[in-house]
Amino acid sequence: MAEPQFRFRDDEPVGDPAVTVDSFGEQSNAAAVRIEPGDDARDLLPHLDRIRLVEVNFPVFGDGRGYSAARLLREAGYAGELRAVGDVLVDQIAFMRRCGFDAFAPDVPLNPADAEAAFARFDHVYQPTTDGRAPIWALRHG
């Protein structure tokens, strides 16, 4: 289990090991699951009520499928922890946060000051996501 370097939640972190999407369906007591890039996040939708941690793996930073996986889960109402793990770079974490990630466990720890600056870089955003930030068009039209 990858320990998060950054976590934006107040609840207790889940200690259970994350299981694969394939085996998750059969293990009715599992509360943590790990999504690989090729997995279909929608396979988890029937089980959202018992999931408390989803780890989304980014084996290489350029593979952006995990961003869609995260949004799909949040759009379906998933409220548990969504943790980005793997090749997570400082210049991506703000995008990830917008897609619904609220915990980050990079393979190579990030410089905390750089990460803080990255999270705070843009005051406003053009697109609505489930992160609750009002898009610029909403601000323009009150």
Added chain:
Amino acid sequence: MYKYDTYDQAMVDARVEEFRDQVKRRLEGHITEDQFKPLRLMNGLYLQLHAYMLRVAVPYGTLSSAQMRMLGYIADKYDRGYGHFTTRQNIQYNWIKLEDAPDILADLASVEMHAIQTSGNCIRNTTSDQYAGAAADEVIDPRPYAELIRQWSTFHPEFSFLPRKFKMAVIASDTDRAAMRLHDIGIQLVKNDAGEVGAAFYVGGGMGRTPMVAPCINPFVPIDQMITYSEACLRVYNRYGRRDNKYKARIKILVHELGKDEYTRQVEAEFAHLLTQGIEPPLAELHRIQAQFADPAFEAGASDDLDRSDPDFALWVDTNCVVHKQPGYIAVTISLKPVGGIPGDASADQIRLMADLARDHSFDELRVTHAQNIVLPHVKKADLYGLWQQLDAAGLGTANLDRIGDIIACPGLDYCSLANARSIPVAQKISERLSDRSEAIGELKLKISGCINACGHHHAGHIGILGVDRKGVENYQLLLGGCEGADTSLGQITGPGFDEDGIVDAVEKATEVYLSTRQDGERFLDTYRRIGMAPFKEALYG
């Protein structure tokens, strides 16, 4: 034209500071080139054959005179006194220093410009019809819709690491002047019987190694769902586009492998879901943007008369100017293709002159065309002769729009590190050899790429030329019969390639076949479509 508000301005300003910080980290050794490369690419900074190259976005090809003047200033201050206008309606500088790049972006931001997403596997700068807002045949001005897409796609959190780059184009006429169906998503704005505006979506076109013409997957998406539909198209692509092979990663391969019907089914399912998410900007936002693209204050009753007594002027008017929707006005294309020149290059002085002419004679507006020319969209006919004289004196008065000398050529091996062969010298030689026959030959679109990436759109040329590497020697393949527009077709290779002089001879022979077999009113392309490849092959290799 669109004016940034404080939100838009804050966005580009924050981006400049972010990049300044990234450059600093790189120069001080806190990040490696492997980590820095995707960051600089997201800001349009490439490392090319001779130096860093900066690609500046010109959203939907539209520029104000202040923006154009800034492009000239940057050419002088940070580069070597010129810039290169590209087939993506952008401008590139070839001699940029990394340490200057943040300052250049800051200068650009001061005139509401940027280099955001001009590279990388993200949604690139949206292109459009260069005559938008002036064309007599448009259903509506497409640029507000392109601006809506610009904002939606800027720093899109889900779509910044797509399988591959992603290009969109928006047009609003049946005559397609933006090669719309050769984009990842091409949108044609249309009106239905009730007079409502909608977006026809063409998805999965592209050039490169596997050229494909985009099929229409939805002929009418209501305009207040255009962004949501785009998001659905992109999400299906981001999830299922191939990532195992760079050459199969564009959306055209996904659409092709799934089949248009299955891809469309998946998009429609995703679209139905996304409609519940409230991601579409309200129509009020579209109307806010549209208000900024309102027609300029055309003079009512301006005269349509032109004094055509100067034959050079008359030829230029007939060749380079097109009908305007407003009586008394005309849209002017300034050719950046002087005979024997470098296609798309303009000196800082020329850039400034065009800026001044736009300010004085075109309601402050210019356009960059995908054929690497500049348009002054709204010129009063009464001003036209004086305007032409100034252009002509600056080497910008060549009368060759869509003629054999109006060659599209990518930078090729003179500048591009991916190239197999040089493009520019071939363009120069063809232009020198055949420009005196320009009028006899008539419309002929010739397009040259220095490698299979097809930045020079060679597949879409009536005559296309592709540079290849044959055992370390430059070699050129000839293609015939390509065409963009409503009747988009892809060029076919004639046969074995030619060396540099051989390809110039081959193009000349192809034009001779055309001239000797054409029927009344036929363009080169029409003749080719009627008689087919065989007579050309015979002349070339027989």
Added chain:
Amino acid sequence: MKILTGNDLKTGAVTWWDGVQWSLHVEDAVDVGDHADTILARESAARRVNAAYAVDATKEPEGVRPAHIKERIRALGPTVRMDLTLKPADPEAGTWVI
């Protein structure tokens, strides 16, 4: 012979390894034998060069000649703008790349 070329990190200028440092002139390039990887790793890590790589070349009477046209154009500059190359006064310089 094997020679090394890259770009200056700050300015982007094309450079060649001359045995001690990075030169703007291909004539200065030296044969690195089988030390290419060691030199490239050391020099890149020290940020004295960026995106450097090794290429084949030959020693000709007029100087070092990279085997591939791409590096010959790198060495000279754009053949269509001789005024911007390293040999702006030599009208024949362009023929060297072919």
